[in-house]
Amino acid sequence: MLETASATDRPYDLLIVGGGVNGAGIARDAVGRGASVLLVEQDDLASYTSSASTKLIHGGLRYLEYYEFRLVREALTERERLLKMAPHIMWPMRFVLPHSKLVRPAWMLRAGLFLYDHLASNMTLPKSRAIDFRTHSSGRPLKADYTKGFVYSDGWVQDSRLVVLNAMDAGERGADIRPRTRLVHAERVNGLWQATLEDRTTGTTQVVQARALVNAAGPWVARLLADTLKIPNSKSVRLVKGSHIIVARVFDGPQAYIFQNPDKRIVFAIPYEQKFTLIGTTDIPWKDAPGRVGIAPDEITYLCESVNRYFKTQVKESDVVWSYAGLRPLYDDASANASAVTRDYVLDLDTQNGAPLLSIFGGKITTYRKLAEHALEKLAPVLPAVAGASWTANEVLPGGDMGEGGFDAALARLRRAAPWLVPSLAWRLLRNYGSRAYEIIGEANSMKELGDVLGGDLTTREVDYLIDREWARTAEDVLWRRSKLGLHLNEAEKTKVADYVKQKTA
Numbered sequence: 001m002l003e004t005a006s007a008t009d010r011p012y013d014l015l016i017v018g019g020g021v022n023g024a025g026i027a028r029d030a031v032g033r034g035a036s037v038l039l040v041e042q043d044d045l046a047s048y049t050s051s052a053s054t055k056l057i058h059g060g061l062r063y064l065e066y067y068e069f070r071l072v073r074e075a076l077t078e079r080e081r082l083l084k085m086a087p088h089i090m091w092p093m094r095f096v097l098p099h100s101k102l103v104r105p106a107w108m109l110r111a112g113l114f115l116y117d118h119l120a121s122n123m124t125l126p127k128s129r130a131i132d133f134r135t136h137s138s139g140r141p142l143k144a145d146y147t148k149g150f151v152y153s154d155g156w157v158q159d160s161r162l163v164v165l166n167a168m169d170a171g172e173r174g175a176d177i178r179p180r181t182r183l184v185h186a187e188r189v190n191g192l193w194q195a196t197l198e199d200r201t202t203g204t205t206q207v208v209q210a211r212a213l214v215n216a217a218g219p220w221v222a223r224l225l226a227d228t229l230k231i232p233n234s235k236s237v238r239l240v241k242g243s244h245i246i247v248a249r250v251f252d253g254p255q256a257y258i259f260q261n262p263d264k265r266i267v268f269a270i271p272y273e274q275k276f277t278l279i280g281t282t283d284i285p286w287k288d289a290p291g292r293v294g295i296a297p298d299e300i301t302y303l304c305e306s307v308n309r310y311f312k313t314q315v316k317e318s319d320v321v322w323s324y325a326g327l328r329p330l331y332d333d334a335s336a337n338a339s340a341v342t343r344d345y346v347l348d349l350d351t352q353n354g355a356p357l358l359s360i361f362g363g364k365i366t367t368y369r370k371l372a373e374h375a376l377e378k379l380a381p382v383l384p385a386v387a388g389a390s391w392t393a394n395e396v397l398p399g400g401d402m403g404e405g406g407f408d409a410a411l412a413r414l415r416r417a418a419p420w421l422v423p424s425l426a427w428r429l430l431r432n433y434g435s436r437a438y439e440i441i442g443e444a445n446s447m448k449e450l451g452d453v454l455g456g457d458l459t460t461r462e463v464d465y466l467i468d469r470e471w472a473r474t475a476e477d478v479l480w481r482r483s484k485l486g487l488h489l490n491e492a493e494k495t496k497v498a499d500y501v502k503q504k505t506a
């Protein structure tokens, strides 16, 4: 069925293709400046790269080796801002970096960390320092060969929740957010974009008009240009797969580890979901079409070997309880080596052939907010609707207004307001939803009033919220993107969640 835009339908100011972190960030910023915005995402929000990252809000210590000072400075500045914008889903983390003589000399690490500590102004996280593993508690899980190292600060983010919160905020400010909607065709007609959208749930198509188009299709950015829009472009994207494994917790404590490999790459081991350790990542050039990707057996071996070089507790392939992989859509700067390709982003504005088209190549989760600002600054001269002042630097994301005293004080308040909440649930609700936890609890006065328990501490009330407010439509959306409860529930519980979501969304 084709529904066509009638001449009276008002064009959107901006049609954004891609519901990853960059598309969602641009939608939020643009609608806040007064533009009318439509965002389409072919699958669930954050279905691809933006849920497959290492989940670090970081300057990127290793990028200093490639002289990416602009990117690192911008990322470090953003790190501070983001930690304030969403203190529920982001938190500071200390990273332990053992010195290994075989890889980089200690003076080089010290110099890099000094730069990292000082490259941006107004940094509030604790600075780096040298540590002796023979006396420091972070040395306990390490092999005795490692006696010295450093510790420095960065941040952690629940990546797919960051995307959803940006989309929610955009939606609450008036943007039209449409997951499961694919742009199948678009062309310039009389100075506007005329775009055909396919609703992937119903199979229907609809034609809409927009003054400008943003191509935030991540790994699909070049294909969208060449195949869907039929627009030649000299810039290209380099797809580089990165994979992670999850194993039962290998070490105690809140700190993460960053290990140097003999191939000069680095691999992180990060405390994950209370009971687990997240290990990643790899850099594998990807030549096939974008889409769902998985980890290869040799990547699992590589990641196990990377941590086994340092930890006393050895990890083997059969210990892996879950893995995920994603494609980095990197701007192709013709580097010979996949690890060396720039992690900076390039915005390409095409106004020569009529209605503006902005394509985004590259970008990090960490820099998404600044990327959105840059994108709108670039569009503003040709799209007055987004010419308003930038505003996102100090505005919290939904749930981020947790009040005085940080997370711990907010948790204490929640526990006082709802003493009947199981403590682990109070903690999890606050970590995922911040102040919106109160919206989920609503008028309930007991665990029973939160509905049926589907598994662990997941109740039907929480799933209803995810369906009503966060566009969840499948068990996978609930278990692996809105949360990571998939790691904690057994198969029977997951089936219960799937049945409930199906019945609710039928």
Ligand SMILES: Cc1cc2nc3c(=O)[nH]c(=O)nc-3n(C[C@H](O)[C@H](O)[C@H](O)COP(=O)(O)OP(=O)(O)OC[C@H]3O[C@@H](n4cnc5c(N)ncnc54)[C@H](O)[C@@H]3O)c2cc1C
Residues within 6 Å of the ligand: 017, 018, 019, 020, 021, 022, 023, 040, 041, 042, 043, 045, 046, 047, 048, 049, 050, 051, 052, 053, 054, 055, 056, 057, 058, 181, 182, 183, 184, 216, 217, 218, 219, 220, 224, 228, 240, 241, 242, 243, 281, 282, 325, 326, 327, 328, 329, 362, 363, 364, 365, 366, 367
């Ligand atoms: C292994 C790995 C580790 C990483 N680690 C970090 C990290 O620790 N910190 C950090 O800051 N960054 C990290 N990154 C980088 C970061 O994840 C990405 O730069 C970022 O997520 C890219 O977001 P995006 O919105 O551009 O792309 P995506 O998240 O892929 O979004 C693009 C979306 O466009 C949609 N789309 C495509 N075509 C269409 C169409 N025709 N119609 C509708 N929708 C369409 C897709 O479905 C997709 O969801 C990592 C990346 C990888 C792969």
